[in-house]
Amino acid sequence: MGSRASTLLREEEIEEIKKETGFSHSQITRLYSRFTSLDKGENGTLSREDFQRIPELAINPLGDRIINAFFPEGEDQVNFRGFMRTLAHFRPIEDSEKNKNTSTSEPLNSRTNKLLFAFRLYDLDRDDKISRDELLQVLRMMVGVNISDEQLGSIADRTIQEADTNGDSSISFNEFIKVLEKVDVEQKMSIRFLH
Amino acid sequence: MELFFNPFDSLVCILLGISFTVWFTLLLVFIIVPAIFGVSFGIRRLYMKSLLKVFEWATLRMERGAKEKNHPLYKPYSNAIIAKHPTSLEEEIKEIRRSGSNRDLDSAPEFEMSDIFYFARRGVESIMDDEVTKRFSAEELESWNLLTRSNYNFHYISLRLTVLWGLGLLIRYGILLPLRVTLAFTGVGLLVFLTSFIGLLPNGRMKSILSEKAHLMCNRICVRALTAIITYHDSENKPKNGGICVANHTSPIDVIILASDGCYAMVGQIHGGLMGIIQRSMVKACPHIWFERSEVKDRHLVANRLSDHAQDKSKLPILIFPEGTCINNTSVMMFKKGSFEIGGTVYPVAIKVGEIFLSYVLTVISNLEWYNSDFNWEDAVQFANRVKAAIARQGGLVDLLWDGGLKRGKVKDTFKEEQQKLYSKMLVGTQEDRSRS
Numbered sequence: 001m002g003s004r005a006s007t008l009l010r011e012e013e014i015e016e017i018k019k020e021t022g023f024s025h026s027q028i029t030r031l032y033s034r035f036t037s038l039d040k041g042e043n044g045t046l047s048r049e050d051f052q053r054i055p056e057l058a059i060n061p062l063g064d065r066i067i068n069a070f071f072p073e074g075e076d077q078v079n080f081r082g083f084m085r086t087l088a089h090f091r092p093i094e095d096s097e098k099n100k101n102t103s104t105s106e107p108l109n110s111r112t113n114k115l116l117f118a119f120r121l122y123d124l125d126r127d128d129k130i131s132r133d134e135l136l137q138v139l140r141m142m143v144g145v146n147i148s149d150e151q152l153g154s155i156a157d158r159t160i161q162e163a164d165t166n167g168d169s170s171i172s173f174n175e176f177i178k179v180l181e182k183v184d185v186e187q188k189m190s191i192r193f194l195h
Numbered sequence: 196m197e198l199f200f201n202p203f204d205s206l207v208c209i210l211l212g213i214s215f216t217v218w219f220t221l222l223l224v225f226i227i228v229p230a231i232f233g234v235s236f237g238i239r240r241l242y243m244k245s246l247l248k249v250f251e252w253a254t255l256r257m258e259r260g261a262k263e264k265n266h267p268l269y270k271p272y273s274n275a276i277i278a279k280h281p282t283s284l285e286e287e288i289k290e291i292r293r294s295g296s297n298r299d300l301d302s303a304p305e306f307e308m309s310d311i312f313y314f315a316r317r318g319v320e321s322i323m324d325d326e327v328t329k330r331f332s333a334e335e336l337e338s339w340n341l342l343t344r345s346n347y348n349f350h351y352i353s354l355r356l357t358v359l360w361g362l363g364l365l366i367r368y369g370i371l372l373p374l375r376v377t378l379a380f381t382g383v384g385l386l387v388f389l390t391s392f393i394g395l396l397p398n399g400r401m402k403s404i405l406s407e408k409a410h411l412m413c414n415r416i417c418v419r420a421l422t423a424i425i426t427y428h429d430s431e432n433k434p435k436n437g438g439i440c441v442a443n444h445t446s447p448i449d450v451i452i453l454a455s456d457g458c459y460a461m462v463g464q465i466h467g468g469l470m471g472i473i474q475r476s477m478v479k480a481c482p483h484i485w486f487e488r489s490e491v492k493d494r495h496l497v498a499n500r501l502s503d504h505a506q507d508k509s510k511l512p513i514l515i516f517p518e519g520t521c522i523n524n525t526s527v528m529m530f531k532k533g534s535f536e537i538g539g540t541v542y543p544v545a546i547k548v549g550e551i552f553l554s555y556v557l558t559v560i561s562n563l564e565w566y567n568s569d570f571n572w573e574d575a576v577q578f579a580n581r582v583k584a585a586i587a588r589q590g591g592l593v594d595l596l597w598d599g600g601l602k603r604g605k606v607k608d609t610f611k612e613e614q615q616k617l618y619s620k621m622l623v624g625t626q627e628d629r630s631r632s
Contacts (some may be wrong), residue, residue: 030276034323056321059610061618062311066318090319118311139306142314144615147623155306155622163308171308180309184294188312191320192278 008036009080017081021088021108027193031087035080045077046070061142065121073126089117092190112177114189119176130171132156222377249359276324284617287313305622382416383469387476389413394479410477459514460484460504484513 009032017028036042038050051067052058060066070078070086078086088108106113122130122138135156143152163171163179171179280287291309389409396402461483474485484500504513 027276031323034276051322054321057318059614060314060318060321061611061615062314063318063611066315066322087319087323090316118309118315121311121315122308138311142310142615143619143622144612146616146619151623159306159308176308182294183291183309183312185312188291188294188309189316191316191323193276194278 017084020081021084022091023084023088024193028084031084032080035083045079046083047077061144062121062138065138065141069117069120086117089114090189090191092192093186109190111185114185115177115180116173118189119173122171128173129168130176132160132169135159135171218377222374222381277320279320279324284313284614285621288618288621310618378416382413383473385416386410386413387473390476390479394476460511461514462486462501482511 009029014025014028017023018025021028023031035046038054039046040050040053041047048067048071051070052063057063057066070083072078072082085108091109093109093111119130120126122134124134124137136152139152139156147155160169160171163175165175165178166172282290288310291312292307386409389412390406393402393406393409396405461477462485474483477483478485482504484504486500501513
């Protein structure tokens, strides 16, 4: 299996992914190994079921939301490029990258893109706004049955009140960024590789 | 022309004759006889040791070569890919809040939008690398690949390595292959012959002793055909009569491995052809449980027959692979629950292939198994997961992965609920403090 994995990923592809995501060569090959081990159907793409098979993900209260983040609108399969693109959000921001000018496009792991990832976890219908209803639903996922509807409702109301600056009773991405401006997003939304 | 060939011909014949005789004598002395008595000359171990030395040397050379060319050498199989933080849910969320909050820590808010970071990161961490697959991955070194398999992925590194590779090929196909084939044939042939013969004897102690010996011997021969070195640990926990031996399923080889150490009643579906012949003769000597294809569908029938056998203390322990019988994969679903519902004492055995272990309840055995044909390393990882499961089962825990679909749902929910409870405490707990102050 291992030897099959590395022979299926061509050097050019690795280079492209490197450019797009910023992962190193060895990180990409390792993640490709991981990708193929998850791909039970061996068809080069992952389905939602493939993700759900990961035990630690299955017990994560927001597991389904996270899985959803990998699948673009309306699609049920994600290939390795898409897989890496999403994982790239969690790449740590290196010091060398911190002061780079945002010339053409922002790197996938920029602070803004990390926040966008989190924002999309809340934004269930992908309309770029977190409504009260959506916030409630996500909260419900996180707390399970342990908090009453009223309490949860008041938590949601309070949160929207604090964040909403333009009075439309929902949280836009910019409002979201503002609320979290002091949080150390770079560290909290980053996964460090051992190599 | 004919005159020319004749003396040559006879010379060739003589040579062939001699070599065959020598071959068979060696075979007999060094392999079959020890197999009968279950002793070993230690030749295989020596072979293994020298091979390991060769590999070490080869690996060093390859590493050196790779460094010069700046080529990635190791296959990305795992030990941890990412750094995981062993902090609890509470700690982490507090940390996140602390970094973002400009409020007093004492009147900490109940909910922060940044709380989601914790779950997001944990989730993606598990996608990148989860505990289960990580720990048991087979370590695949390029050198291993190079020297054990005719891999088309061959990189030229040095003359010496190439020579070694060539030598390896020669040994594998010229010496080992014929050896293994002969042994396999001998083993199987003897099994059929002996068991049929024993089947003719009247039922009784003599018969069972002889059948045991025959089974053991033939299995041992087959094992040697695989150049397998097996050590069994924890033999005091070996399955006893009237019980059920449950092992995870790796390959047909497992049966042979287990059967060379103890005598089991096997379970499976009757096949046609060679397998069928073997099965039918085996059952003459010893009460194995073979099902007709039609019977396999009837779960109750299967369960009944199995429990009858299991309850009977005089009968040999049944060997079951809940993942499916090695011979036939259609029984997979069947035995999943069934094997545990049968009753009788269950003796779990864990088999791990790859850097192989065979363990009777929790201990480790080294078993280096080599195949000339496609050895599926991927399976090794899966089986290792099941070893973990078997071990986990030993502790009385129902492992997530052990039972394919059935109990997974329940376990997953409890763990998820735990996390939800913890998080809720963080939200609600602080509210109580607030109302108090």
